[in-house]
Amino acid sequence: MTQLNAHYLKLQGSYLFSTIAKRVRAYKEAHPQANVISLGIGDVSQPLVPAVVDAMKQAALEMGQAETFHGYGPEQGYAFLRESIATHDYQARNIDIAADEIFVSDGAKSDVANFQELFAQVSVVALQDPVYPVYLDTNVMAGRTDVFANGRYGKIIYLPCTEQTNFAPQLPAGHADIIYLCSPNNPTGAALTKAQLQEWVDYARAHKSVILFDSAYEAYITDPTLPHSIYEIPGANEVAVEFRSFSKTAGFTGTRCAYTVVPKGLQVYDETGHPHALNALWLRRQTTKFNGVPYVIQRAAQAVYSPQGQAQIKAVIALYQQNAQLILRALTQAGLVAFGGQNAPYIWLKTPQGMASWDFFEQLLNQAQVVGTPGVGFGLCGEGFFRLTAFNTPTLTQEAAQRLTRLVI
């Protein structure tokens, strides 16, 4: 008899997006003429930029010639990409990160999901509520939680991100070993300030904890005072891992390329308190379990850093940022209170009169034929909130925004 990993049985079904799809389908069947627009999608609508496509074509041609063919590459990524990342995303901003601290991967989702493997099962996990579900579910799978009861898993430290805290997580009273922070945040759109991040770095140093910092949306920051990287905070190189992605920065959701930064000064401890460098352990993990990102894709990612690539991706990001502004303005006109959208592609609106997230979902679908994501789907603290995204096309976003202004609340 093969026994399964019983921790998988603790997982809650991920009904959120399937329930949304089911309800939208039912609505369309009942209203065949309705033109339903989704502001719920987390995927991008704009194609890859020309500089990236040209680099892919060129690399594909190289792959067809014996002299320039590439087979297995280095598991942690080609030097040309790791150096481009270190130079442009870090050193150009006076951040002390070198190419050998960067690990190229096929997505921030897999990295952020896999990284917890390096920590002991007894480690105490703290995460934001509402939360990007991958942080939570992968720790459930690894056995770091008790069963799910009353909307929460035992042993997890939930950090409520509410209107009262400006959607920022507050330091826990007790000890956490692994701390997941996502800034700019999915789903709330809130971005942490340098002072707020400094508190977390100080906490992690005092507690010998590790911060897993997900900055998949850093390219959407418009406020020049906000940090794009946790390594802008003094001391962070000793306590933080950073996850970044080309998905929302350059439309790589279907192309798949991301990277994780593990500074060489970051250490964790064995049972006797002896320190071990996480950089070497993550390299060991990746070389055992991962065989690298395709050469063609890494050349495509490198093209993001060319002058043309930078200009082109910035134009696309600006287009999504304009979508966010349209949505925010429409919500305000409708008399709704909304957050985010300034430094993130997510708008987090407060449902009118404390309406439940799912009731607002129905109201929005019925009145405006617009689809979004109920906040409660991201955690208990998301109840009474609703997420809209800026990733649809400008034309459809404009149409949806016009409908939002006419909402009767």
Ligand code: PLP
């Ligand atoms: N991190 C956050 C917070 C996200 O919202 C997402 C995607 O939606 C990811 C990571 C995954 O990014 P990738 O496409 O690189 O796997």
